[in-house]
Amino acid sequence: MTYERGGAAETVDGVLVALADPTRRQLLDLLAAQGMATATTLAERLPVSRQAIVKHLAVLDAAGLVTGSRVGREVRYTVRPAALDAAARWMAALAADWDRRLATIKRVAEAAEPEQG
Template identity: 60%
Template sequence: MIPSGDDEQAVLVALADPVRREILTVLARQGGATTTSLAAGLPVTRQAVAKHLAVLDRAGLVSAHRAGREVRYEADLHPLKRTARWMDELAAKWEVRLQAIKDLAEGTDQP
Protein backbone atom coordinates (compact mmCIF):
# COMPACT_ATOMS: atom_id res chain seq x y z
CA MET A 1 0.00 0.00 0.00
CA ILE A 2 1.35 3.43 -0.94
CA PRO A 3 0.36 6.05 1.65
CA SER A 4 -0.91 9.52 0.77
CA GLY A 5 2.60 10.92 0.82
CA ASP A 6 2.29 13.75 3.34
CA ASP A 7 4.57 12.09 5.89
CA GLU A 8 6.95 10.94 3.19
CA GLN A 9 7.03 14.42 1.68
CA ALA A 10 8.02 15.93 5.04
CA VAL A 11 10.82 13.37 5.39
CA LEU A 12 12.07 13.97 1.85
CA VAL A 13 12.01 17.75 2.33
CA ALA A 14 13.91 17.37 5.59
CA LEU A 15 16.53 15.16 3.96
CA ALA A 16 16.93 17.43 0.93
CA ASP A 17 19.43 19.61 2.77
CA PRO A 18 22.96 18.25 3.33
CA VAL A 19 23.28 19.99 6.71
CA ARG A 20 20.10 18.31 7.95
CA ARG A 21 21.36 14.96 6.72
CA GLU A 22 24.60 15.51 8.62
CA ILE A 23 22.71 16.53 11.77
CA LEU A 24 20.59 13.37 11.57
CA THR A 25 23.70 11.25 10.99
CA VAL A 26 25.44 12.76 14.02
CA LEU A 27 22.37 12.29 16.21
CA ALA A 28 21.95 8.67 15.10
CA ARG A 29 25.63 7.95 15.71
CA GLN A 30 25.98 9.77 19.06
CA GLY A 31 22.55 9.03 20.47
CA GLY A 32 21.79 12.68 21.19
CA ALA A 33 23.19 16.19 21.29
CA THR A 34 22.37 19.82 21.97
CA THR A 35 22.20 22.56 19.36
CA THR A 36 25.47 23.96 20.71
CA SER A 37 27.34 20.67 20.44
CA LEU A 38 25.94 20.04 16.97
CA ALA A 39 26.96 23.50 15.77
CA ALA A 40 30.50 22.93 17.02
CA GLY A 41 30.97 20.21 14.41
CA LEU A 42 29.16 21.91 11.54
CA PRO A 43 29.94 24.91 9.32
CA VAL A 44 26.76 26.71 10.46
CA THR A 45 25.71 28.75 13.48
CA ARG A 46 23.81 27.43 16.49
CA GLN A 47 20.76 29.38 15.31
CA ALA A 48 20.96 27.69 11.89
CA VAL A 49 21.21 24.29 13.60
CA ALA A 50 18.09 25.14 15.63
CA LYS A 51 16.19 25.95 12.43
CA HIS A 52 17.37 22.71 10.80
CA LEU A 53 16.31 20.77 13.90
CA ALA A 54 12.83 22.34 13.65
CA VAL A 55 12.47 20.99 10.10
CA LEU A 56 13.69 17.55 11.21
CA ASP A 57 11.26 17.67 14.15
CA ARG A 58 8.29 18.50 11.88
CA ALA A 59 9.19 15.43 9.81
CA GLY A 60 9.31 13.34 13.00
CA LEU A 61 13.00 12.54 12.50
CA VAL A 62 14.14 14.01 15.82
CA SER A 63 12.68 14.39 19.27
CA ALA A 64 13.63 16.95 21.91
CA HIS A 65 14.05 16.28 25.62
CA ARG A 66 14.81 18.88 28.25
CA ALA A 67 17.70 17.98 30.53
CA GLY A 68 18.03 20.76 33.07
CA ARG A 69 18.71 23.96 31.15
CA GLU A 70 19.62 22.12 27.96
CA VAL A 71 17.46 20.65 25.26
CA ARG A 72 18.87 17.42 23.87
CA TYR A 73 17.82 16.09 20.51
CA GLU A 74 17.72 12.44 19.53
CA ALA A 75 17.20 10.83 16.14
CA ASP A 76 14.01 8.89 15.45
CA LEU A 77 14.56 6.80 12.34
CA HIS A 78 11.05 5.28 12.17
CA PRO A 79 9.76 7.92 9.70
CA LEU A 80 12.85 7.32 7.57
CA LYS A 81 12.18 3.58 7.52
CA ARG A 82 8.51 4.15 6.57
CA THR A 83 9.61 6.45 3.75
CA ALA A 84 12.11 3.87 2.52
CA ARG A 85 9.35 1.23 2.45
CA TRP A 86 7.09 3.63 0.55
CA MET A 87 9.86 4.25 -1.98
CA ASP A 88 10.47 0.50 -2.35
CA GLU A 89 6.77 -0.09 -2.99
CA LEU A 90 6.64 2.73 -5.51
CA ALA A 91 9.74 1.41 -7.29
CA ALA A 92 8.23 -2.10 -7.45
CA LYS A 93 5.08 -0.72 -9.08
CA TRP A 94 7.18 1.09 -11.66
CA GLU A 95 9.19 -2.08 -12.35
CA VAL A 96 5.95 -3.92 -13.16
CA ARG A 97 4.83 -1.13 -15.49
CA LEU A 98 8.20 -0.88 -17.21
CA GLN A 99 8.31 -4.66 -17.72
CA ALA A 100 4.85 -4.54 -19.30
CA ILE A 101 5.98 -1.78 -21.66
CA LYS A 102 9.12 -3.74 -22.54
CA ASP A 103 7.10 -6.90 -23.19
CA LEU A 104 4.68 -4.97 -25.39
CA ALA A 105 7.49 -3.29 -27.33
CA GLU A 106 9.31 -6.59 -27.86
CA GLY A 107 6.12 -8.40 -28.79
CA THR A 108 6.57 -10.93 -25.99
CA ASP A 109 3.28 -10.05 -24.32
CA GLN A 110 1.07 -12.93 -25.47
CA PRO A 111 -2.61 -13.09 -24.45
Protein backbone atom coordinates in the same frame (compact mmCIF):
# COMPACT_ATOMS: atom_id res chain seq x y z
CA MET B 1 -1.32 3.87 -7.40
CA THR B 2 -1.32 7.48 -6.38
CA TYR B 3 1.37 8.67 -4.01
CA GLU B 4 0.25 12.20 -3.28
CA ARG B 5 -3.07 11.57 -1.59
CA GLY B 6 -4.00 9.68 1.48
CA GLY B 7 -2.21 8.26 4.46
CA ALA B 8 1.53 8.31 4.68
CA ALA B 9 2.04 10.75 1.81
CA GLU B 10 2.43 13.83 4.00
CA THR B 11 4.87 11.95 6.22
CA VAL B 12 6.96 10.98 3.23
CA ASP B 13 6.85 14.50 1.86
CA GLY B 14 8.26 15.93 5.07
CA VAL B 15 11.02 13.34 5.22
CA LEU B 16 12.04 13.96 1.62
CA VAL B 17 12.17 17.71 2.10
CA ALA B 18 14.14 17.28 5.32
CA LEU B 19 16.65 14.88 3.77
CA ALA B 20 17.14 17.00 0.67
CA ASP B 21 19.42 19.35 2.60
CA PRO B 22 23.04 18.21 3.11
CA THR B 23 23.47 20.08 6.40
CA ARG B 24 20.46 18.28 7.81
CA ARG B 25 21.88 14.94 6.71
CA GLN B 26 25.14 15.78 8.47
CA LEU B 27 23.13 16.69 11.52
CA LEU B 28 21.39 13.33 11.44
CA ASP B 29 24.73 11.57 11.09
CA LEU B 30 26.08 13.35 14.15
CA LEU B 31 22.94 12.62 16.13
CA ALA B 32 22.94 8.96 15.17
CA ALA B 33 26.63 8.67 16.05
CA GLN B 34 26.33 10.35 19.44
CA GLY B 35 22.92 9.02 20.32
CA MET B 36 22.05 12.36 21.85
CA ALA B 37 23.15 15.97 21.46
CA THR B 38 22.03 19.54 22.01
CA ALA B 39 21.85 22.27 19.39
CA THR B 40 24.81 24.03 20.99
CA THR B 41 27.08 20.98 20.87
CA LEU B 42 26.05 20.21 17.31
CA ALA B 43 26.82 23.78 16.29
CA GLU B 44 30.40 23.29 17.49
CA ARG B 45 30.83 20.43 15.03
CA LEU B 46 29.30 22.13 12.00
CA PRO B 47 30.34 25.34 10.26
CA VAL B 48 27.05 27.12 10.96
CA SER B 49 25.58 29.05 13.86
CA ARG B 50 23.56 27.50 16.65
CA GLN B 51 20.43 29.23 15.36
CA ALA B 52 20.84 27.61 11.98
CA ILE B 53 21.10 24.24 13.72
CA VAL B 54 17.98 25.00 15.72
CA LYS B 55 16.03 25.73 12.55
CA HIS B 56 17.25 22.53 10.91
CA LEU B 57 16.32 20.54 14.00
CA ALA B 58 12.85 22.07 13.82
CA VAL B 59 12.47 20.85 10.23
CA LEU B 60 13.73 17.39 11.19
CA ASP B 61 11.37 17.34 14.13
CA ALA B 62 8.40 18.30 11.97
CA ALA B 63 9.35 15.46 9.64
CA GLY B 64 9.41 13.05 12.57
CA LEU B 65 13.10 12.28 12.07
CA VAL B 66 14.27 13.59 15.43
CA THR B 67 12.75 14.40 18.77
CA GLY B 68 13.94 16.70 21.52
CA SER B 69 13.39 16.49 25.26
CA ARG B 70 14.19 19.12 27.81
CA VAL B 71 16.59 18.27 30.60
CA GLY B 72 17.09 21.23 32.86
CA ARG B 73 18.21 24.13 30.75
CA GLU B 74 19.22 22.07 27.74
CA VAL B 75 17.26 20.29 25.03
CA ARG B 76 18.61 16.91 23.97
CA TYR B 77 17.79 15.60 20.54
CA THR B 78 17.63 12.01 19.38
CA VAL B 79 17.06 10.30 16.08
CA ARG B 80 13.72 8.57 15.29
CA PRO B 81 13.86 5.75 12.76
CA ALA B 82 10.12 5.27 12.19
CA ALA B 83 9.46 8.06 9.69
CA LEU B 84 12.68 7.27 7.84
CA ASP B 85 11.69 3.65 7.57
CA ALA B 86 8.26 4.60 6.25
CA ALA B 87 9.83 6.79 3.58
CA ALA B 88 12.24 4.01 2.61
CA ARG B 89 9.33 1.61 2.17
CA TRP B 90 7.44 4.15 0.11
CA MET B 91 10.39 4.56 -2.24
CA ALA B 92 10.96 0.84 -2.54
CA ALA B 93 7.28 0.33 -3.40
CA LEU B 94 7.46 3.08 -5.98
CA ALA B 95 10.55 1.55 -7.59
CA ALA B 96 8.87 -1.85 -7.67
CA ASP B 97 5.81 -0.31 -9.30
CA TRP B 98 7.92 1.30 -11.99
CA ASP B 99 9.65 -1.99 -12.65
CA ARG B 100 6.32 -3.72 -13.00
CA ARG B 101 4.97 -1.12 -15.41
CA LEU B 102 8.09 -1.10 -17.54
CA ALA B 103 8.01 -4.89 -17.75
CA THR B 104 4.39 -4.77 -18.91
CA ILE B 105 5.16 -2.16 -21.53
CA LYS B 106 8.06 -4.20 -22.79
CA ARG B 107 5.87 -7.29 -23.14
CA VAL B 108 3.24 -5.34 -25.04
CA ALA B 109 5.84 -3.88 -27.37
CA GLU B 110 7.32 -7.31 -28.09
CA ALA B 111 3.89 -8.77 -28.76
CA ALA B 112 3.14 -5.93 -31.20
CA GLU B 113 6.38 -6.39 -33.14
CA PRO B 114 6.82 -10.11 -33.74
CA GLU B 115 9.09 -9.45 -36.74
CA GLN B 116 12.04 -9.27 -34.34
CA GLY B 117 12.30 -12.86 -33.75
